[in-house]
Amino acid sequence: MPIDSLNQLLALEKIHQLKYAYVRCLDQKRWADMAELFTEDATAAYSAGKYSYTGRDAIIEFLSTNMSRDGFHSSHRMHHPEVEFVSETEATGVWAMEDHNVDTDFDFVLMGAGFYEDRYVQVAGKWLIAHTGYRRTFETIGPLSKGGIAVTASWWSTDGQSTLEVQ
Amino acid sequence: MPIDSLNQLLALEKIHQLKYAYVRCLDQKRWADMAELFTEDATAAYSAGKYSYTGRDAIIEFLSTNMSRDGFHSSHRMHHPEVEFVSETEATGVWAMEDHNVDTDFDFVLMGAGFYEDRYVQVAGKWLIAHTGYRRTFETIGPLSKGGIAVTASWWSTDGQSTLEVQ
Amino acid sequence: MPIDSLNQLLALEKIHQLKYAYVRCLDQKRWADMAELFTEDATAAYSAGKYSYTGRDAIIEFLSTNMSRDGFHSSHRMHHPEVEFVSETEATGVWAMEDHNVDTDFDFVLMGAGFYEDRYVQVAGKWLIAHTGYRRTFETIGPLSKGGIAVTASWWSTDGQSTLEVQ
Numbered sequence: 001m002p003i004d005s006l007n008q009l010l011a012l013e014k015i016h017q018l019k020y021a022y023v024r025c026l027d028q029k030r031w032a033d034m035a036e037l038f039t040e041d042a043t044a045a046y047s048a049g050k051y052s053y054t055g056r057d058a059i060i061e062f063l064s065t066n067m068s069r070d071g072f073h074s075s076h077r078m079h080h081p082e083v084e085f086v087s088e089t090e091a092t093g094v095w096a097m098e099d100h101n102v103d104t105d106f107d108f109v110l111m112g113a114g115f116y117e118d119r120y121v122q123v124a125g126k127w128l129i130a131h132t133g134y135r136r137t138f139e140t141i142g143p144l145s146k147g148g149i150a151v152t153a154s155w156w157s158t159d160g161q162s163t164l165e166v167q
Numbered sequence: 168m169p170i171d172s173l174n175q176l177l178a179l180e181k182i183h184q185l186k187y188a189y190v191r192c193l194d195q196k197r198w199a200d201m202a203e204l205f206t207e208d209a210t211a212a213y214s215a216g217k218y219s220y221t222g223r224d225a226i227i228e229f230l231s232t233n234m235s236r237d238g239f240h241s242s243h244r245m246h247h248p249e250v251e252f253v254s255e256t257e258a259t260g261v262w263a264m265e266d267h268n269v270d271t272d273f274d275f276v277l278m279g280a281g282f283y284e285d286r287y288v289q290v291a292g293k294w295l296i297a298h299t300g301y302r303r304t305f306e307t308i309g310p311l312s313k314g315g316i317a318v319t320a321s322w323w324s325t326d327g328q329s330t331l332e333v334q
Numbered sequence: 335m336p337i338d339s340l341n342q343l344l345a346l347e348k349i350h351q352l353k354y355a356y357v358r359c360l361d362q363k364r365w366a367d368m369a370e371l372f373t374e375d376a377t378a379a380y381s382a383g384k385y386s387y388t389g390r391d392a393i394i395e396f397l398s399t400n401m402s403r404d405g406f407h408s409s410h411r412m413h414h415p416e417v418e419f420v421s422e423t424e425a426t427g428v429w430a431m432e433d434h435n436v437d438t439d440f441d442f443v444l445m446g447a448g449f450y451e452d453r454y455v456q457v458a459g460k461w462l463i464a465h466t467g468y469r470r471t472f473e474t475i476g477p478l479s480k481g482g483i484a485v486t487a488s489w490w491s492t493d494g495q496s497t498l499e500v501q
Contacts, residue, residue, distance in 0.1 A: 003347055006173055006340055012347065013170055013179065020247035024263065024282070027304055047487070048494035066500050073305035075265060075280030077246050079411050080354035096358065098409060098434070100265070100280065102305045109307075112487065113409035113434065114494065115358070135494030137361055138407035138436050139487035140443070140478075144307075147482060148314060153214070153279065153306035160215035160281065160302030166233050173340055180337055180346065187414035191430065191449070194471055240472035242432060242447030244413050267432070267447065269472045276474075311474075315481060320381070320446065320473035327382035327448065327469030333400050 001085040008085060014127045015083055015091055015120050022129065023076050028155070031064040038129045039121060045133030052133075070156035071105030078116065089122040090130075097134055102144065104151055112139035168252040175252060181294045182250055182258055182287050189296065190243050195322070198231040205296045206288060212300030219300075237323035238272030245283065256289040257297075264301055269311065271318055279306035335419040342419060348461045349417055349425055349454050356463065357410050362489070365398040372463045373455060379467030386467075404490035405439030412450065423456040424464075431468055436478065438485055446473035 003012065018037060025034035038056040045052045046062075053059045067074060079096040086092060095116040102109055114136035121130045144151070153162040170179065185204060192201035205223040212219045213229075220226045234241060246263040253259060262283040269276055281303035288297045311318070320329040337346065352371060359368035372390040379386045380396075387393045401408060413430040420426060429450040436443055448470035455464045478485070487496040 004344060006176075009176055009340075009343055009347065010171060013176065017249050020249050020263070023247055024249070024261070027263070027280070028282070047496045050495045051500070073280075075263070075304055077244075077263065077265065077411075079246070079413070080357055082351050082354050082358070094358070096354070096361070096409070096411065098411065100278070102307055110498075111434070112496075113361070113407075114487075114489075115362070135489065136487040136492075136496060137409055137489045137494075138485060139496050139498070140436055140483050141486050141498065142481060142483035147309060149307050149309035151305060152277075152308050153281075153303040155281075155302065155304045158303075160304075161217045162214045162279075162303060162306050164277075164306070164308065166218070173343075176343055177338060180343065184416050187416050187430070190414055191416070191428070194430070194447070195449070240447075242430070242471055244411075244430065244432065246413070267445070269474055314476060316474050316476035318472060319444075319475050320448075320470040322448075322469065322471045325470075327471075328384045329381045329446075329470060329473050331444075331473070331475065333385070 001087070003085065007088075011085070011091070011122070011127065012083055015093065016081055018120065018127050018129065019078055019081070019093070019095065019118070022132075023078055026063065026067070026076055027074050029064075029068055031060055031068075034063070035060050039123065042129055043131045045131075048135040049133065069105060070154075071103055073102040073104070073151075073154060075100045091120045091127075093118040093120060102151060104144070104154070107144045107146070108141055109144050109147070109149065110139065110141045113137040168254070170252065174255075178252070178258070178289070178294065179250055182260065183248055185287065185294050185296065186245055186248070186260070186262065186285070189299075190245055193230065193234065193243055194241050196231075196235055198227055198235075201230070202227050206290065209296055210298045212298075215302040216300065236272060237321075238270060240269040240271070240318075240321060240323075242267045258287045260285045260287065269318060271311070271321070274311045274313065275308055276311050276314070276316065277306065277308045280304040335421070337419065341422075345419070345425070345456070345461065346417055349427065350415055352454065352461050352463065353412055353415070353427070353429065353452070356466075357412055360397065360401070360410055361408050363398075363402055365394055365402075368397070369394050373457065376463055377465045377467075379465075382469040383467065403439060404488075405437060407436040407438070407485075407488060409434045425454045425461075427452040427454065436485060438478070438488070441478045441480070442475055443478050443481070443483065444473065444475045447471040
């Protein structure tokens with residue numbers, strides 16, 4: 001369906017904000033809030049299907065198990081939404097993603113890029129994620145402190161403030 | 168207020184472009200243009216409040232004092248706008264941010280991520296920033312030349328051209 | 335022309351998706367698909383004009399010649415669209431860009447930032463790129479394996495999956 005109506009533009013804005021809320025919950029470790037964004041039977045296929053899950057609970061369990069440590073600082077960014085409507089209540093979305101992760105427990109920096117392919121459905125007036133998954137363009141892992149890189153701010157250990165001094 | 172009208176979508180576009188102009192002025196060091204984007208009594212709380220200012224003039228003074236050197240190359244990126252309307256002329260916005268800064272004077276690379284929480288008001292038909300501020304998820308600082316990293320283009324010293332040669 | 339109508343918002347969404355398709359084709363090396371996004375007489379001025387081309391074919395030839403190797407992994411990201419309409423069928427766009435490129439053949443990481451200035455035209459109901467070009471804020475090149483950085487996923491050589499193991 002071509003995007004040619006006000007209702008579709010309004011739905012598009014809701015779908016964009018849905019995805020943005022998902023990433024905010026991911027990087028701020030808000031697992032309970034994140035669960036509200038999925039359908040109960042949602043599916044996920046992360047890392048080109050290497051990590052595949054069926055059901056909202058299994059998805060949240062996977063993410064919260066692997067990303068809850070305060071020493072794991074993640075910045076996931078979603079770019080370039082190409083959303084198409086299948087019907088008034090169903091849409092697909094392709095997004096470019098990048099992640100930049102700084103792990104002070106295991107002393108590494110991970111950076112990568114890829115593309116998401118999602119499916120969204122509208123249930124009781126609210127847009128939800130029915131499927132999400134990505135395939136990586138690339139991923140690199142490198143040294144943190146051994147590379148001479150110092151962590152000067154953390155949401156969790158410095159209350160989000162930089163410890164560097166400027167004028 | 169739910170986003171459910173054409174007028175709100177038009178306002179949303181203006182608010183997005185306001186934020187984008189702010190970041191463009193920041194990274195291109197256009198301080199006079201940037202001043203046009205704030206209300207006179209705007210407030211700022213950068214770095215989780217560590218750098219807090221009251222009044223447009225104080226905000227511009229802080230930014231221009233710290234970021235005007237040609238050797239300080241910054242790339243600030245604003246992602247994932249979750250804008251909500253408080254009224255027809257007032258809105259709030261949450262944004263994910265990332266910054267990547269290359270300082271050729273002090274020979275370092277600074278990279279970071281965080282979340283902005285802004286407030287916007289419409290004055291005489293124009294949307295302006297009434298409050299802005301961010302809290303960092305993380306920030307890292309690392310070596311530039313000592314890390315084997317060469318700067319091969321600069322807006323200021325190479326006229327924006329890469330000095331690398333491709334085919 | 336101020337953006338003040340539903341038709342303009344619909345055109346804006348199409349222009350955004352046009353740019354996003356361009357970048358997706360770039361990073362996924364889809365040159366034939368990319369050619370569909372330009373007018374036949376499109377012009378390009380990459381790297382502040384250092385690499386300038388006239389005609390869709392010359393642009394695609396330049397990009398495909400330089401970016402087709404599987405060992406060249408690129409992530410180009412377009413941010414902060416400030417699109418303005420010149421007429422109902424012509425628009426300009428300023429975008430912030432960042433690129434992060436990992437080259438496993440020549441063993442380097444290139445990262446950079448800059449600003450695009452584009453022109454778009456609507457032809458037979460479809461928006462196309464009539465001109466594109468960017469000027470860099472900065473560009474850096476650094477070591478990959480010599481910097482202790484390992485590539486752990488590739489669209490081409492690991493089928494988009496990470497080779498790292500998580501729980």
